[in-house]
């Protein structure tokens with residue numbers, strides 16, 4: 001497995017799963033753009049991992065994935081910097097939620113849908129067009145969740161968005177196969193990243209106990225799966241959901 005000569009864009013690249021994946025991509029020889037809504041953290045993350053790949057192989061860009069023009073601009077920035085795009089990891093996301101009947105739709109529905117759902121759609125569209133302009137090929141990996149496949153506590157909107165990500169993955173794989181583009185989703189379970197820290201220690205202990213190993217998944221473990229999916233070693237995997245949940249869903 002290698003990502004040599006491949007250029008990757010990682011959204012949410014300054015976060016837990018995103019930055020671990022940036023590192024895994026660099027280890028496999030890729031050139032990587034760290035993209036995050038927090039431009040300062042994206043730049044700092046890129047600096048932190050600068051020595052982990054071949055010299056000059058990491059860059060950063062600020063992007064709010066809920067704004068299509070910004071996602072297009074991030075793809076353009078990757079192409080400007082490294083000449084092409086081969087891997088789009090649509091991974092940025094926000095979590096949390098209230099009981100359904102406590103929702104204020106303007107606060108508890110639309111903003112999360114814009115990031116977790118629309119952001120992935122925009123990433124598929126912008127990367128798919130770039131791959132077409134390059135003559136085809138490319139891989140798009142979308143971060144869904146175990147909650148995209150089942151109901152869960154305080155996750156009404158999150159589950160809806162993550163289910164849409166699975167649907168987008170299947171439909172985009174179907175539509176883009178003719179240009180040789182693969183589209184795959186991952187469904188992480190309980191991963192030890194900052195997004196989980198908003199939950200209470202008791203809830204986090206429950207999360208860990210639900211996994212077959214009785215411990216939280218590490219972001220590096222998810223990143224290794226993403227690196228495999230980004231590589232030509234997984235050419236036969238397309239349009240499907242790859243579970244990274246340590247047995248949560250068995």
Ligand code: NAI
Pocket residue numbers: 011012013014015016017018035036037038063064065066091092093094095115119143144145146187188189190191192193194195196
């Ligand atoms: P994280 O909070 O460490 O990383 C998320 C990153 O996305 C942050 O760096 C944040 O700045 C960025 N981000 C948020 N809104 C953005 C926007 N509008 N535009 C661009 N970037 C934005 O959390 P983690 O765990 O690394 O999350 C990555 C993905 O994995 C998310 O899509 C999350 O829903 C998903 N996931 C996480 C699980 C977990 O247990 N940690 C389980 C299942 C899925």
